[in-house]
Amino acid sequence: MTDPDHHTLAGSGVTVPLLGVGTWAWGDRSTWGMGGYDRSLTRDSISEAWEASIDSGVTLFDTAEVYGKGESERIIGSLLAGDPDRAASARIATKFMPVPWKLNVRASLMASVTASIDRLGLESVDLYQLHGPISLRSQEALAEALAEAHQAGRIKAVGVSNYSIRETRAMATALGRNGLALATNQIEFSLLRRAPETTGLLGACRDLGVLPLAYSPIGQGRLTGKYSASNPPPAKRTFSNHPMALVDAVVAELRQIGEKHGGKTPSQVALNWIIAKGVLPIPGAKNRQQAEENAGALGWSIDEDDRRRLDACALTGTRTLRGRFWQHG
Numbered sequence: 349m350t351d352p353d354h355h356t357l358a359g360s361g362v363t364v365p366l367l368g369v370g371t372w373a374w375g376d377r378s379t380w381g382m383g384g385y386d387r388s389l390t391r392d393s394i395s396e397a398w399e400a401s402i403d404s405g406v407t408l409f410d411t412a413e414v415y416g417k418g419e420s421e422r423i424i425g426s427l428l429a430g431d432p433d434r435a436a437s438a439r440i441a442t443k444f445m446p447v448p449w450k451l452n453v454r455a456s457l458m459a460s461v462t463a464s465i466d467r468l469g470l471e472s473v474d475l476y477q478l479h480g481p482i483s484l485r486s487q488e489a490l491a492e493a494l495a496e497a498h499q500a501g502r503i504k505a506v507g508v509s510n511y512s513i514r515e516t517r518a519m520a521t522a523l524g525r526n527g528l529a530l531a532t533n534q535i536e537f538s539l540l541r542r543a544p545e546t547t548g549l550l551g552a553c554r555d556l557g558v559l560p561l562a563y564s565p566i567g568q569g570r571l572t573g574k575y576s577a578s579n580p581p582p583a584k585r586t587f588s589n590h591p592m593a594l595v596d597a598v599v600a601e602l603r604q605i606g607e608k609h610g611g612k613t614p615s616q617v618a619l620n621w622i623i624a625k626g627v628l629p630i631p632g633a634k635n636r637q638q639a640e641e642n643a644g645a646l647g648w649s650i651d652e653d654d655r656r657r658l659d660a661c662a663l664t665g666t667r668t669l670r671g672r673f674w675q676h677g
């Protein structure tokens with residue numbers, strides 16, 4: 349029987365909720381300002397975001413070996429160790445960065461996943477993702493490396509990130525040859541970047557049984573309504589970087605639809621639109637208030653008329669990640 353409140357990751361028994369949490373900001377100084385421009389982002393505020401998320405049923409946490417040079421994984425490791433009750437329901441996804449010099453990809457990937465699970469204090473991760481498609485090694489070589497880590501019991505489900513339609517199909521086939529399923533493709537998808545839907549990537553994922561995860565789903569804060577043309581977000585937030593006058597028009601639509609649904613906030617409506625597409629958003633949360641607000645995207649649905657209005661005002665976003673890939677997102 350299918351559970352409408354969870355997805356099961358293909359090739360594993362791992363279940364995840366309809367919404368997750370992105371943890372790039374946890375321990376990251378350069379883009380998100382921990383210990384720098386954002387003095388309110390602290391270990392305490394992160395602990396509160398963790399607690400509020402899990403208490404609201406948002407139990408999937410997305411990290412990566414490169415976030416804060418491992419610090420995001422270390423912080424999650426200490427939260428897991430210090431909070432066994434919540435840790436029992438947490439699902440952890442992390443990523444391998446296939447930088448060109450990791451030519452011996454089998455050894456590199458095994459070393460990376462081992463270092464990640466050490467930092468996390470786990471025996472295995474629920475989802476292990478290739479951070480991007482740019483590698484000097486073939487999909488086959490990458491798939492074999494993932495299969496070896498899977499066989500060693502270090503990863504439960506396998507995903508990719510920033511993969512095109514062609515690359516997603518190729519990786520699903522290469523993993524299939526190794527007896528593995530491709531569970532997820534993590535992509536930039538939001539009302540400020542609808543391209544994955546209009547290009548057919550979401551449809552291709554659906555056909556392959558691959559669950560898309562949406563990163564930067566609230567446009568790196570732009571869709572929350574707190575930034576505007578007169579108050580732009582801090583520099584370095586290069587995803588969804590449209591002129592704020594265009595963003596303001598989308599936020600105005602989100603506000604109107606939110607009012608119709610009893611005062612839902614722009615972020616909640618923006619995330620609900622993504623969930624309605626069968627995509628799992630992973631908004632970043634720096635504190636309890638953000639985590640609670642984002643969790644309020646669950647438990648209700650926009651209607652068909654709202655969906656049409658939002659589709660019509662969404663920005664496609666033409667820039668691809670490829671040129672910016674090595675910025676660690």
Ligand SMILES: NC(=O)c1ccc[n+]([C@@H]2O[C@H](COP(=O)([O-])OP(=O)(O)OC[C@H]3O[C@@H](n4cnc5c(N)ncnc54)[C@H](OP(=O)(O)O)[C@@H]3O)[C@@H](O)[C@H]2O)c1
Pocket residue numbers: 369370371372373380386410411479509510534535562563564565566567568569570572574587615630631632633634637638639641642676677
């Ligand atoms: N695979 C990849 O290549 C890739 C690339 C990018 C991101 N990711 C993943 O996706 C996750 C999410 O993406 P993202 O962090 O780039 O962008 P995002 O989720 O769209 O935006 C997160 C930021 O928005 C602000 N925010 C969040 N909730 C809020 C709320 N309710 N009210 C007001 N402000 C709120 C916070 O920053 P402020 O408070 O400072 O404004 C927060 O750090 C990342 O953490 C990471 O796990 C993956």
